[in-house]
Amino acid sequence: MVTTMTMTLDEKARQARVRLDAHVKEMVEWHFNPETGCPFWLDFAAKLDFDPREKVHSYDDLKWFPHFEDEWLRGGPVRRWVPKALADQPLYVFETGGSTGLPKSRVNIQDFQTDYELFSETLNDETFPKGGDWLMLGPTGPRRLRLAIEHLAQHRGGIAFHVDLDPRWVNKMIKAGNHEGMQAYKEHVVDQGLKILRGHDNIHCLFTTPKLLEALCEKVSLSKLGIKGIFCGGTEMNAQFHRFAREELVPGIDFIPTYGNTLMGLACCKPFDPADDYSITYYAPAPRAIFEIVDPDDPERTVEYGEVGRVMLTTLTKEFFMPRFLERDEGMRARPIEPYPWDGVTNLGLFTQLSDSVVVGVY
Amino acid sequence: MIHIPVLRQGEPYRSLSVIELPDVRTGKTVAEVSQANSGLIARDLDRVSEAQQKLAELSVAELIEISKRAADLFLNGELPVGDQSQSPDDYVRCLSATTGLPESLARKNMTKSHYVLSEMETVLGGLTRGLDMSILDQGWGFQHGRCVSYRRETEVLGAVLPSNSPGVHALWLPAIPLKVTLALKPGRQEPWTPHRVAQAFIAAGCPRAAFGFYPTDYSGAGEILQRTERSLLFGDTGTVSQWRSKPGVQIHGPGWSKVVVTGGEAASWERHIDTMAASVVENGGRSCVNASGVWACSHAAEIAEALADRLARIEARPLDDPEAALAAFPSLAAAQAMSDYIDARLGDGAEDLTAKYRSGGRVAEAGGCAFVLPTVVYCADPGHELAQAEFLFPFVSVIGVDRDQLIRRMGSTLVVSAITDDEALKRELLSAVNVERLNLGPIPTCHVAWDQPHEGNLFEHLFKQRSIAGPEVAA
Numbered sequence: 087m088v089t090t091m092t093m094t095l096d097e098k099a100r101q102a103r104v105r106l107d108a109h110v111k112e113m114v115e116w117h118f119n120p121e122t123g124c125p126f127w128l129d130f131a132a133k134l135d136f137d138p139r140e141k142v143h144s145y146d147d148l149k150w151f152p153h154f155e156d157e158w159l160r161g162g163p164v165r166r167w168v169p170k171a172l173a174d175q176p177l178y179v180f181e182t183g184g185s186t187g188l189p190k191s192r193v194n195i196q197d198f199q200t201d202y203e204l205f206s207e208t209l210n211d212e213t214f215p216k217g218g219d220w221l222m223l224g225p226t227g228p229r230r231l232r233l234a235i236e237h238l239a240q241h242r243g244g245i246a247f248h249v250d251l252d253p254r255w256v257n258k259m260i261k262a263g264n265h266e267g268m269q270a271y272k273e274h275v276v277d278q279g280l281k282i283l284r285g286h287d288n289i290h291c292l293f294t295t296p297k298l299l300e301a302l303c304e305k306v307s308l309s310k311l312g313i314k315g316i317f318c319g320g321t322e323m324n325a326q327f328h329r330f331a332r333e334e335l336v337p338g339i340d341f342i343p344t345y346g347n348t349l350m351g352l353a354c355c356k357p358f359d360p361a362d363d364y365s366i367t368y369y370a371p372a373p374r375a376i377f378e379i380v381d382p383d384d385p386e387r388t389v390e391y392g393e394v395g396r397v398m399l400t401t402l403t404k405e406f407f408m409p410r411f412l413e414r415d416e417g418m419r420a421r422p423i424e425p426y427p428w429d430g431v432t433n434l435g436l437f438t439q440l441s442d443s444v445v446v447g448v449y
Numbered sequence: 450m451i452h453i454p455v456l457r458q459g460e461p462y463r464s465l466s467v468i469e470l471p472d473v474r475t476g477k478t479v480a481e482v483s484q485a486n487s488g489l490i491a492r493d494l495d496r497v498s499e500a501q502q503k504l505a506e507l508s509v510a511e512l513i514e515i516s517k518r519a520a521d522l523f524l525n526g527e528l529p530v531g532d533q534s535q536s537p538d539d540y541v542r543c544l545s546a547t548t549g550l551p552e553s554l555a556r557k558n559m560t561k562s563h564y565v566l567s568e569m570e571t572v573l574g575g576l577t578r579g580l581d582m583s584i585l586d587q588g589w590g591f592q593h594g595r596c597v598s599y600r601r602e603t604e605v606l607g608a609v610l611p612s613n614s615p616g617v618h619a620l621w622l623p624a625i626p627l628k629v630t631l632a633l634k635p636g637r638q639e640p641w642t643p644h645r646v647a648q649a650f651i652a653a654g655c656p657r658a659a660f661g662f663y664p665t666d667y668s669g670a671g672e673i674l675q676r677t678e679r680s681l682l683f684g685d686t687g688t689v690s691q692w693r694s695k696p697g698v699q700i701h702g703p704g705w706s707k708v709v710v711t712g713g714e715a716a717s718w719e720r721h722i723d724t725m726a727a728s729v730v731e732n733g734g735r736s737c738v739n740a741s742g743v744w745a746c747s748h749a750a751e752i753a754e755a756l757a758d759r760l761a762r763i764e765a766r767p768l769d770d771p772e773a774a775l776a777a778f779p780s781l782a783a784a785q786a787m788s789d790y791i792d793a794r795l796g797d798g799a800e801d802l803t804a805k806y807r808s809g810g811r812v813a814e815a816g817g818c819a820f821v822l823p824t825v826v827y828c829a830d831p832g833h834e835l836a837q838a839e840f841l842f843p844f845v846s847v848i849g850v851d852r853d854q855l856i857r858r859m860g861s862t863l864v865v866s867a868i869t870d871d872e873a874l875k876r877e878l879l880s881a882v883n884v885e886r887l888n889l890g891p892i893p894t895c896h897v898a899w900d901q902p903h904e905g906n907l908f909e910h911l912f913k914q915r916s917i918a919g920p921e922v923a924a
Contacts, residue, residue, distance in 0.1 A: 263691025300488035326466040
């Protein structure tokens with residue numbers, strides 16, 4: 087007789103950890119094997135005083151590596167990041183940063199599709215209906231996001247419509263204090279989005295940024311236009327915006343905050359629970375990527391649950407190996423939960439560093 | 450813990466984003482301040498017409514009466530702050546703790562807002578040059594036998610406010626009796642005064658919907674300036690320069706106020722040292738109307754020496770000392786950075802004359818706070834960087850300048866106190882476009898008459914005279 091036992095969360099977390107350790111071992115073997123690894127890591131290993139394939143058997147063993155530096159991703163040749171075993175595959179390159187200096191590049195083959203397919207499984211089929219079309223109002227250009235959202239829509243049987251937003255141009259206008267220009271650009275983007283929304287009544291799902299969502303909601307009721315689910319991410323996303331969106335901007339529409347980047351993939355948000363008071367907790371897509379929340383002054387120490395620390399990101403896919411990268415974000419270490427039985431991060435925000443500055447002028 | 454909420458059309462709103470305001474002495478949190486996200490501000494400003502209608506139901510005369518009651522409540526009343534009650538003493542203590550302004554100066558500043566509220570009729574009379582206020586109620590009327598009509602240019606006045614001195618809030622108070630609602634972004638360290646003024650007005654019977662109070666960040670401030678037809682912006686050169694081209698934003702940048710001493714009066718400069726010292730030091734040197742320059746056509750070095758001797762006697766004192774005259778910096782590091790900034794610019798004909806009169810350095814500590822002590826720099830060259838400098842403490846450059854170059858070289862100036870017997874210079878100052886306020890005679894630069902315009906006239910900012918004709922308006 088088979089008995090069904092409900093696994094405790096602790097047990098699930100232990101199993102997730104076992105899976106993570108096995109995955110680390112597999113990925114290190116892949117990236118540091120001359121038959122499969124990429125030139126960057128093989129050259130890197132040659133300068134190490136240990137052999138990663140011998141030494142690294144678990145997530146904790148990644149401490150043998152120094153912290154990954156995203157500066158290594160600036161400039162070319164980008165092919166030094168392509169694992170030998172995947173060298174014959176069609177290649178994408180996605181950029182991150184780039185407002186100043188040379189953008190950082192990450193090569194990609196299928197990772198972005200896998201990431202968004204996994205994410206798709208977490209979406210509610212009623213509010214993000216299968217076969218429903220999508221509008222993406224946000225950065226396209228050299229970024230992963232456009233292709234990723236398009237793949238998500240296709241994976242769910244829909245079509246993705248796009249309106250581009252160039253964040254580098256926005257940053258230039260912010261720096262120049264060009265408020266009129268910013269306003270005009272925002273209207274330009276929103277007007278295009280509204281035309282698409284009004285012209286295509288099968289669009290039920292929306293991806294956009296907080297600022298653009300506000301601007302859209304000033305002009306129209308998104309629920310009246312048929313939007314049922316919104317997937318929203320960007321630097322302004324925090325608990326207050328989350329509450330404001332659910333209470334005032336788009337009440338009745340499923341609102342999913344997201345955190346994603348080119349280096350990690352896409353984190354999932356803890357399902358909405360009124361008891362959380364709108365705080366947002368993200369879980370990386372383990373074992374493909376994992377967050378560790380560390381002491382900013384001593385990144386070797388993981389902070390306690392509930393303590394704020396700097397986000398350390400490790401990405402472990404066959405396409406990309408990125409151990410222990412210290413993000414420019416901070417947040418509170420969150421406990422594992424049923425759907426994501428590993429550590430998460432709550433109230434993610436920019437890593438703050440206090441500085442004293444001289445005030446010039448009295449006004 | 451005190452919590453200062455956002456006020457959305459007068460209704461308190463507790464945000465999930467809060468910042469903590471530390472006591473400059475201990476670093477301990479004095480209050481949590483709810484932060485408005487920019488979308489929330491935009492949403493409120495979108496429905497400001499309803500709020501303005503509530504205000505417009507009252508006459509200017511009724512609103513003047515409300516202002517008078519608000520004056521007393523502001524000065525003496527127990528008023529709500531979050532879910533607590535705030536006495537005038539609580540207000541003074543909190544204001545002093547988070548801004549570093551001595552309690553004695555905080556009290557003095559209270560009287561400025563009190564004066565404007567209680568004397569609103571006089572203030573409006575000054576701003577409108579004696580307009581019969583019922584003309585604003587009915588839209589047109591007869592004044593001195595002429596038919597006049599004024600159109601309200603906005604339903605809401607936006608204000609991005611500073612933290613340096615609470616006296617500045619007196620400037621926007623007349624908006625309420627002029628039936629213009631408010632969207633206020635308080636300075637980060639000084640939410641206290643605008644919040645208390647709003648609560649005093651509400652307690653005095655003003656429709657609460659008239660008050661939008663939005664502690665917020667840079668992007669929220671931009672939302673206010675972008676979405677209001679008329680606004681006031683206080684900020685440093687970098688901040689205000691971004692908004693100069695937007696019509697409707699009245700800019701309050703650095704003051705660079707000056708005392709000018711020329712002719713025979715320069716020869717008898719000793720008689721005017723009190724006026725000069727007061728211009729620099731009053732209100733802890735924290736106002737835009739404090740002098741940051743003394744420009745003299747002769748005897749500049751002697752004036753600088755005497756001012757240095759006088760100002761060097763001012764000591765750092767704890768914030769609750771009734772004799773305290775200096776405001777504290779947020780930290781010792783900030784005070785030191787300020788002082789280093791000056792040191793790095795001395796030389797090339799600029800000398801800190803106060804240094805030799807002080808027993809210690811320019812940075813001092815008292816009562817757990819860090820201060821930068823009054824500093825007088827003598828500049829032989831009007832083109833020296835410190836000749837045009839202005840800081841958040843009593844700092845003055847004394848500059849020797851040729852009479853014929855004076856007005857051109859002194860640049861943009863909020864207040865000039867001209868101590869001179871040179872009638873031609875007085876005439877030139879009266880027509881100088883780089884001078885805002887003008888005091889003719891030995892009057893401290895910080896002398897303020899609230900019925901006179903300050904960097905623009907609020908009435909003229911909010912209203913436009915229009916032409917009107919028709920059978921009803923025929924005289």
